Amino acid sequence: MKVTPECFPCFFSQAVRTCRHLGLEDQQIWDVLEAVHHRLSDINREATPSRIGKDVYHLLSEKTGIVDPYEAVKTSCTQKALALYPDLKRKIRASSDPFRLAVRAAIAGNVIDFGTGKDLDLQKDIEANLQLELAVDWTDELRTLVEKARHILYIGDNAGETVFDRLLIEELEKPVTYAVRSAPIINDAVEKDARLAGLHEVARILPSGSTLPGTELKDCTPDFLEIFRSADVIISKGQGNYECLSEETGPLFFLLKAKCAAVARDMGVRQGSLVLLRSRLFDSIRSL
Amino acid sequence: MKVTPECFPCFFSQAVRTCRHLGLEDQQIWDVLEAVHHRLSDINREATPSRIGKDVYHLLSEKTGIVDPYEAVKTSCTQKALALYPDLKRKIRASSDPFRLAVRAAIAGNVIDFGTGKDLDLQKDIEANLQLELAVDWTDELRTLVEKARHILYIGDNAGETVFDRLLIEELEKPVTYAVRSAPIINDAVEKDARLAGLHEVARILPSGSTLPGTELKDCTPDFLEIFRSADVIISKGQGNYECLSEETGPLFFLLKAKCAAVARDMGVRQGSLVLLRSRLFDSIRSL
Numbered sequence: 001m002k003v004t005p006e007c008f009p010c011f012f013s014q015a016v017r018t019c020r021h022l023g024l025e026d027q028q029i030w031d032v033l034e035a036v037h038h039r040l041s042d043i044n045r046e047a048t049p050s051r052i053g054k055d056v057y058h059l060l061s062e063k064t065g066i067v068d069p070y071e072a073v074k075t076s077c078t079q080k081a082l083a084l085y086p087d088l089k090r091k092i093r094a095s096s097d098p099f100r101l102a103v104r105a106a107i108a109g110n111v112i113d114f115g116t117g118k119d120l121d122l123q124k125d126i127e128a129n130l131q132l133e134l135a136v137d138w139t140d141e142l143r144t145l146v147e148k149a150r151h152i153l154y155i156g157d158n159a160g161e162t163v164f165d166r167l168l169i170e171e172l173e174k175p176v177t178y179a180v181r182s183a184p185i186i187n188d189a190v191e192k193d194a195r196l197a198g199l200h201e202v203a204r205i206l207p208s209g210s211t212l213p214g215t216e217l218k219d220c221t222p223d224f225l226e227i228f229r230s231a232d233v234i235i236s237k238g239q240g241n242y243e244c245l246s247e248e249t250g251p252l253f254f255l256l257k258a259k260c261a262a263v264a265r266d267m268g269v270r271q272g273s274l275v276l277l278r279s280r281l282f283d284s285i286r287s288l
Numbered sequence: 289m290k291v292t293p294e295c296f297p298c299f300f301s302q303a304v305r306t307c308r309h310l311g312l313e314d315q316q317i318w319d320v321l322e323a324v325h326h327r328l329s330d331i332n333r334e335a336t337p338s339r340i341g342k343d344v345y346h347l348l349s350e351k352t353g354i355v356d357p358y359e360a361v362k363t364s365c366t367q368k369a370l371a372l373y374p375d376l377k378r379k380i381r382a383s384s385d386p387f388r389l390a391v392r393a394a395i396a397g398n399v400i401d402f403g404t405g406k407d408l409d410l411q412k413d414i415e416a417n418l419q420l421e422l423a424v425d426w427t428d429e430l431r432t433l434v435e436k437a438r439h440i441l442y443i444g445d446n447a448g449e450t451v452f453d454r455l456l457i458e459e460l461e462k463p464v465t466y467a468v469r470s471a472p473i474i475n476d477a478v479e480k481d482a483r484l485a486g487l488h489e490v491a492r493i494l495p496s497g498s499t500l501p502g503t504e505l506k507d508c509t510p511d512f513l514e515i516f517r518s519a520d521v522i523i524s525k526g527q528g529n530y531e532c533l534s535e536e537t538g539p540l541f542f543l544l545k546a547k548c549a550a551v552a553r554d555m556g557v558r559q560g561s562l563v564l565l566r567s568r569l570f571d572s573i574r575s576l
Contacts, residue, residue, distance in 0.1 A: 005307070005317040009300035016293045029293040030333065037329060045318065 001243045004262040007049045011056045012036060014186075017114075018060055018069050032063045049262070050214030050240045057185055057213075068184040070114055077112055077160030077187065078196045080122045085163055088126075092167060099146075102171040103139050103255070104130055107274050109164025110157060110238050110257045114187045122160070129257065135273035142233070142253050142276065145284065146172055149232035154203065155179045155215055155245075157238030157256075159189040162197035165237060169202045177227050178203035183211040188240070214240030217248065239263045245279075252279035289531045292550040295337045299344045300324060302474075305402075306348055306357050320351045336531045337550070338502030345473055345501075356472040358402055365400055365448030365475065366484045368410045373451050376414075380455060387434075390459040391427050391543070392418055395562050397452025398445060398526050398545045402475045410448070417545065423561035430521070430541050430564065433572060434460055437520035442491065443467045443503055443533075445526030445544075447477040450485035453525060457490045465515050466491035471499040476528070502528030505536065527551045533567075540567035 015036045019029040036056055043052065061067050088105055095101040108129035112120065146152065152174050156165055169176050178199050181188045189197075194205045209221035215236075217225065228234065234252045236245050242254045242263060254277045258264035264271040303324045307317040324344055331340065349355050376393055383389040396417035400408065434440065440462050444453055457464050466487050469476045477485075482493045497509035503524075505513065516522065522540045524533050530542045530551060542565045546552035552559040 005304045005314060005321055008321050009297040009304060012297035012300060016297060019293070026293060033293055033296050037325070041325060041329075 001048060001246045001263070001266050003043065003045060003047055003049050003052055004265075006260065006262040007052070008040065008043070010049075010260065010262075011040060011052060014053070015056055015060055018057070019064075021073075021114075022064060022066060022069055024064065028064070032060055035059050035063055048212075048214060048216060048243045050212040050243050051216065053214075053240075054185060054212045070187040071184065073114065074159035074187050074189070074193050075196065077120075077122070077158075078163060078193060081109070081112070081160040081163035082197065084123060084126060085167070088164075088167055089170075092171065099143055099171050100139055102168040103142070103276060104134070104274075106164045106168035106237070107134070107255045107257065107276060109161040110255070110259075112158045112160045112187070113238070113259060114158075126164075129274060132274050134276055135258075135269040136267070136275045136277045138253060138276050138278045141278060142235075145233045145251060146174060149174050151227070151231050152176045153179065153227050153231035153234045155208070155234065155236045155241050156189045156194060156199075157241060158187050159193035159197075160187075161237065162189050162194050162199055166197055166199055166202055168235075169199070176203040177231070178205050179208040179215065179224060179227075180205060181211060181213075182207040182209050182221075185211055185213045188213050210244075212240065212244065214238075214242075214244035216244045242267075247281065248279070249281040249283050250279065251284050252282065253277070254279065289336060289534045289551070289554050291331065291333060291335055291337050291340055292553075294548065294550040295340070296328065296331070298337075298548065298550075299328060299340060302341070303344055303348055306345070307352075309361075309402075310352060310354060310357055312352065316352070320348055323347050323351055336500075336502060336504060338500040338528045338531050339504065341502075341528075342473060342500045358475040359472065361402060362447035362475050362477070362481050363484065365408075365410070365446075366451060366481060369397070369400070369448040369451035370485065372411060372414060373455070376452075376455055377458075380459065387431055387459050388427055390456040391430070391564060392422070392562075394452045394456035394525070395422070395543045395545065395564060397449040398543070398547075400446045400448045400475070401526070401547060402446075414452075417562060420562050422564055423546075423557040424555070424563045424565045426541060426564050426566045429566060430523075433521045433539060434462060437462050439515070439519050440464045441467065441515050441519035441522045443496070443522065443524045443529050444477045444482060444487075445529060446475050447481035447485075448475075449525065450477050450482050450487055454485055454487055454490055456523075457487070464491040465519070466493050467496040467503065467512060467515075468493060469499060469501075470495040470497050470509075473499055473501045476501050498532075500528065500532065502530075502532035504532045530555075535569065536567070537569040537571050538567065539572050540570065541565070542567065 092098045092101045108126050111125045180194050208224040210219045236254050238256050258273045261271050380386045380389045396414050399413045468482050496512040498507045524542050526544050546561045
């Protein structure tokens, strides 16, 4: 998915929001905005939003000297999510369809996102999102492929959301590689965030090589690419990964909440929808 | 109130939103964004948000050839508001405190705003906002001054909101001048919008000279300025007028919903609050 006109104001919004989060003064924020403004003057309209987003956040780190502005938020978010884990785990185990409920929990977990600027009351938001119907629902197709799969690649998104991913991974009952970003970017999970969520107990955690708030294959390590090319099922979480992988071929399933207008339009759903979408360029040959 | 860092992304958002409203293609929207980007490269940080907002909308009209992109919206909004008028009128008349309820209706009417990008279900939004407490409430002070006033200046804001202004003006029971913008800007009311709402039956409608989505005195006509300087009470509706008049001296009362973070911070209230605020530089000498 290429950058859209809606992304343009959003890059500036994200910069301002992060500056406010860091408690900067207006004068400093204007300086950051000026740098972002300059960077966006020759915006490449063929780039993904994640690619440009990375530039904006890196610029912000350069101007402020703060490499990981959401570090504390990520830890606190993961801890809040861990507090919800036991109850959700019980509900999934008691459900008549544990797989489906775990899928929904993983999608609901995608409410966590500091890139889109919504305030978060985690428990309330998770509960509300668990009540919503999926606007696109390929759960049965995913289930069928998972049952036949030898190896699953699960591409994570945000810290805290990781805990909800763990609930789903535990229902997959297959060997799973859990890919994370290779460096901090917004509140996206890196290896230590995934470990704090306990994902090392249920999957192999693999930094993908990506330092975007998404996963473009051209940035990825040979190790990640080999798994991407050979996995029988690929579960891709969140908007950033969708932005980067929506034109890729593979047994790809996108699980996310379409939080922004641009992603929602690209997917053909209403903004705010919960989605389990099979890739347009779906390839199930490996799974047959 | 001076432009804030939060205004910067908002100018771009408003441009994109208006382009979408006009059904433009992405390529055309990018062209508009490029022009806005260029315009905002030497942003005057001493200017009001309304001043820069006007430039952005004018640029948009220049690029698209459409002078009044919200013309149809303004008419339809006024008609929807007129449909709610009889019921609200009955409720005000039956109320134990008609003045207070009319004030609240006028503030609730400020939910109408296409600059801030919220979808609108008018009846539902008005009812919901009539239930909210005011975060700042100088209603009694306003009432006292209105009772003693010989002449009141009422500075209108958006088309449709005009109908709710009429409900309050009918309770003032004093000679009122109702100021409107002198040219179309966003969905702000011009003379014909005010007439459609029936304001000519209860007030003298006066184009202020302003073509901003607010009212800066330096743009205003001598006729308006004379009334501004001599009125015993000035009721200023909405964010745009607040942005432009918050540093002016006079018997000013700001009635609005603080829809954006920047205005809310400037007023010291939470975003989304309903407010009846007396000016910081309040001057009641004329009313004594």
